[in-house]
Amino acid sequence: MDQTPRTHPLPPFTEALVLPPLPGDATDLPMAVVDVETWRPAAMRTWGYLVLLEDAVTARILGCLEAGGIFWPCSAPLDTRPSGEPLARGLMYSGRDDGEVEARVGDAVETAALWGPCPGGGQRLHDAAHGIDLGPYGAPDAHLDFRAVTVAGALLAWRLQTEAEAETRNPAEPEAAPADRKVLDVLLEKPLPDAVDEIVEAGREGGVAARYAARSLEAAGASDLRSAVAATGADVVRLASTHLWWMRFPPGADPAHRDTLLSVEAALNRIQLVLDGEAPAHDRACDEAGFGALRAWALQAADVLDGHTRPNPMATFHGVEFARGGEWDVRSRMARACERLRLPFRLEYRYDVDLPSGCVSVEFALPKAQWFPAERMGDGGLEDCRALQGTFVALYGLRLSALLAACAFGSSVAVTRCLVCAFDGGLGGEAVMGCDFDRLGFSRTGIEALEDDASRPVDDPAALARSLGAKATMELSDGTLRPVEPLRVPGLGRNRGDLWRDRRPLSEPLSSLVMAETGADLDVYHDDFPAELEEVRSICSEEAETPVMAIMRLEELCDRILGALEDRGGLEGRSPLWSNSSPVRMLMAHAPAGGTRQTGAEGARDPLGITGDHDPQPGRPSRFYQLPDAFFEAKDAISRRYSDLGDFAQAMAVADQCVALAPTSVPPRMRRAVLLGDHGDFTQAEAELKVLLTMLVDTDDTGFCLYRLAFAYWQQGKPDLAAAAYVLAARCPRFADQARLELSDLLREESVEEPSMKQAAAALDADGAELPLDETLLDTLGEAGGRLVDEGFPIAAWRPLKLLADRDNNDDLHSIAHSLRDGTPSAYL
Incomplete structure (x- = not known):
């Protein structure tokens, strides 16, 4: 290994999870996992470090355990995620609860061990490389979770690498893999x-x-x-x-x-x-293996069909255990199965679930004909097969339709029907194939048909469709699939109407979690005042040189909007609220101090008439109505006009009103911080930005906040903290260039050095800028998203789940979120 473990002091009260050793380990020091806050890389989620404990206060670092099952060797705490190949990686087989631990030994990567289920739950390791005794990690009662599998794999990989290095005097001559x-x-x-x-x-x-x-x-x-x-x-x-x-x-x-x-x-x-696969002996065998790869993947159907019999790793999501057989369970099982399919072409797909009817609908994009082989090795050498590429597409589409149906049936025994629609040229293209599978018929004939097709290929799409037991709709003419009418089912999409019209009640604890009574209460995007929004912008343009007149006209417009809202009714007992996104609306239970407690239209006219603090108490608002964008933008413009007039006090007063009306949204607090900075009060601007940092869940917002915080630090003569904030802001691609540019100016003008990511995060944390993000906010979004799925609110659920998927780069969650957002329009009546 290219790193020798070095000794590092452990902070006081560090908890160490001491690990049972592998039998035969040469070291006489105990191995443990420790999670030291100051050792955490700034841009990487970890499960701690694998260490050798020299005593209660010092340890030798062997490597870092990255969340997701990856072990990076290192001898010191990491600043950033390493490049290259890790020492070990836990891999999960397609749609199953077993897999392997992959280890890098020298320059080669090999399977260090397999892992699979234990009787009674959990996993254990087995079949270790080189006959290594796995000890407690291979026992039938090991009951390891995936994190423990990763730790055990790291121990095994370290052992294999150490033994390989010990053979330098008289190394064994390994059997080289064929160069091919x-x-x-x-x-x-x-x-x-x-x-x-x-x-x-x-x-x-x-x-x-x-x-x-x-x-x-x-x-x-x-x-x-x-x-x-x-x-x-x-x-x-x-x-x-x-x-x-x-x-x-x-x-x-x-x-x-x-x-x-x-x-x-x-x-x-x-x-x-x-x-x-098996090494082909000659060119024709290799070519046939390539064609076999275009159909053998369908054999995964038998495995995914049994998916409902295995535990769902996403059953517990952000600390909440969701019911087996509920919509979250079915959707997450479906996503996990699809994301782990091993296919020769990338899979572009989306799905919808309707548990009352037992139906799952799936849409996918067919690969283009020219992506299939254009030549085939025959008796006389290479033969042109471009005329058959259209048939290859049709056969592939049928096999994939059957495999996706198996994923659907494998997500729950409650799923009894699956509609699959294939599109040409992407999901926005034309429907060219439809298949209707029923569970009983598919289980009787579908799997057997796919197995027969893998060994004795079917070259006729119509014959393959019949053997699969599907009601198939397709037209293959002159080697091209022609558009067809998609198959549709009544009831599918029943919960996909406009959210702002959805008056279905939310049950507890969801209602209290998101502080909303109905689905419509969570809508922040519908706008009944688009003309007024344009009027705000027109006023700002027309009165650009006359701020007093602009203020008068904008105030009159705000009164007019509130009058219209009052005329509609329904504001009684509700506090005014403006949210710039659905996720921040769902975080109202975590709103900082300063939100209005006023209700009705008066609450919008005078939001600071009563101010509250952050702690829930009698009188704290729990029911809200969404203010139109026109009203909020008008208020913001009024604050700016007062600033133009040099009336800082009045500009701040209106900015404070905006914060009170939108306590979890970024724009008003950011505007207030900028206003403070424009007035030269960078101490207060810094304080405002630090409050804002405690609420941010979007990475772009975090980047911009850190960028503004860096400038506030710089203007106060705190160049070390400014450099730290610029370094962290540069992690956000949207602000990276500007942050790096201003950081260069700072380093040139001030006698400071550029800190590492780790040093930067530690510096800001010590100064009271809370990094990383409070996981409570993410847990609230995760719980809200999952519960909204289970209660049948896909349009409300997808945005918080998409935000979490983006933060964690989670393909399973991306699949769930995109499918919640888009559904399967071809299947709706």
Whole structure:
């Protein structure tokens, strides 16, 4: 290993989880996991560090345990997430509760052990590499969770690496893997176009698999890859969940470049699936293995069909245990199964769930015909098969429809029907295939048909559809799938109406959690006053040189809006509230001090008539009505006009009203902080920004707040803290360039050095700027999202879940959120 463990002092009262050793470990020091707050990397969620305990106050660091099952070797606390390959990684097999621990030993990556379920729950390790005794980690009663599996895997990986290094005097001669097996490894070592060119070049003199790889990439358009990468900045990664390849590129990429990237991606995955199988003996066998990879993946159906019999790792979400068989359980099982499918083409999909009818609907995008092989090895050499590419698409679509139906049926025994619709050219394209599966028929014939197809391929799409037992709708004409009428079901989408119209009550504890009585109370996006919003902007433009007149007109407009709200009624007993997003509306229970306690229209006219504190108490508002954007923007504009007039006191008074009307939203507090800074009161601006930091859940908002905080520090003569805030602000891509630019100016003008991420976070924390984010806010959003799903409010649920998915880069949660947002429109009547 390239790092020697060094001794580090442990802070007082550090709790250490001492681990049972692996039998035969050479070290006589106890191993433990410690979670030291000052050791946490700034931009990485961790489960602590694996250490050797020298005594109660000192430890040697062996490595860092990243949340998600990854072990990074290190000899000192990390500042940022390391690059390169980890020492160990816990992998979960597709849609199952078992998997493997992958370990890096020398320059090779190998399976260090498998893991699977214990009787009575939890997991244990088994079949360790080199016959290592797993001791308590392999016992039938080990009952490990995934975090413990990762820790055990880290111990095992450390053991394997240590033993490998101990053989330097008389190393055993390992059996080298065939060079062909490593043909794609260069993708992880060089820029994407260079790596692909090298693979193509290596195929001219390489073995069977190398020739196949080169041939496949050339046919997929490798010659166009360099220009596509240059235009999009694309790169390729290998997914830990499937070990397949994934092109990363901007969503708005030019369609021609996107086609090239996805065509090459498909070729890479077909090659990988061939490499993962038995080594073909000759070119034709290799080519047949490639075609086999286009259908054998459907055999995953038998496994995912049994998914409902296994524990759901997402059953407990942000501290809340959701009911088995509820909508959260079904949707999360569905997402996890789909995200772990090992497919030769990327899967673009969305789904909807209707438990009352027992129906799941799925939509997916078909790969393009030109992404399939254009040549096939026959008796006389390569044969052109472009005329069959349309048939390949149809067969792939049917197999994938059946596999997605298996995922749906595997999510719950309550799911008895699955509609699957395939689209040409993406989910926004035309429907070209529809399949209607019933649970009983699929379980009787579908799985058997897929198994038969894998061993004796069916080349006729109509025959395959019949054997799968699906009611299929498709038209294949001249090698092209033609548009068809999608299959639709009454009742699907019943809960997908406008949220602002949804008067269904929220049950407890959800209602108290989000401080709302109905679904409509959570809507912050519907606006009945769009003309007034335009009027605000017109007034600001027309009266740009006459701020007094602008204030008069804007005040009159605010009175007019409140009058209209009063005429509609329903404001009694409700406090005015403006929220700039759905997630911040759901955090009202965590609102800082200063929110209005007034109700009705009077609460908006004079929100500071009564002020409250943060602690719940009698009189604290719990029922709200949403103020229109026009009213809030008018108030903000009035504050700005007073500032233009030099009337700081009145500008601040109106800014305080805005904060009272929107206690959890970013814009009013940020505006107040900027106003304080413009007036030269950077001490108060700093205090306001620190309050704001305690409420932020969006990474862009956090970046901007830190950026403004850095400037406030700088203006107060606190260059060390300013540098720290700029460093942390630069983590946000949206503000990175400006933050780095101002940081350079600061370092040039002041005698300070640029801190590391870890040092920057520690400096701000010591100064009272709360980093990282209070997990309570995220837990509230997670609980609210899950409970809204279970109660049938998909439109209210998707935004908080999307925010959490973005923060954690969680593909399962992204799938759930996008499906909640979009549903499956093709299936709705």
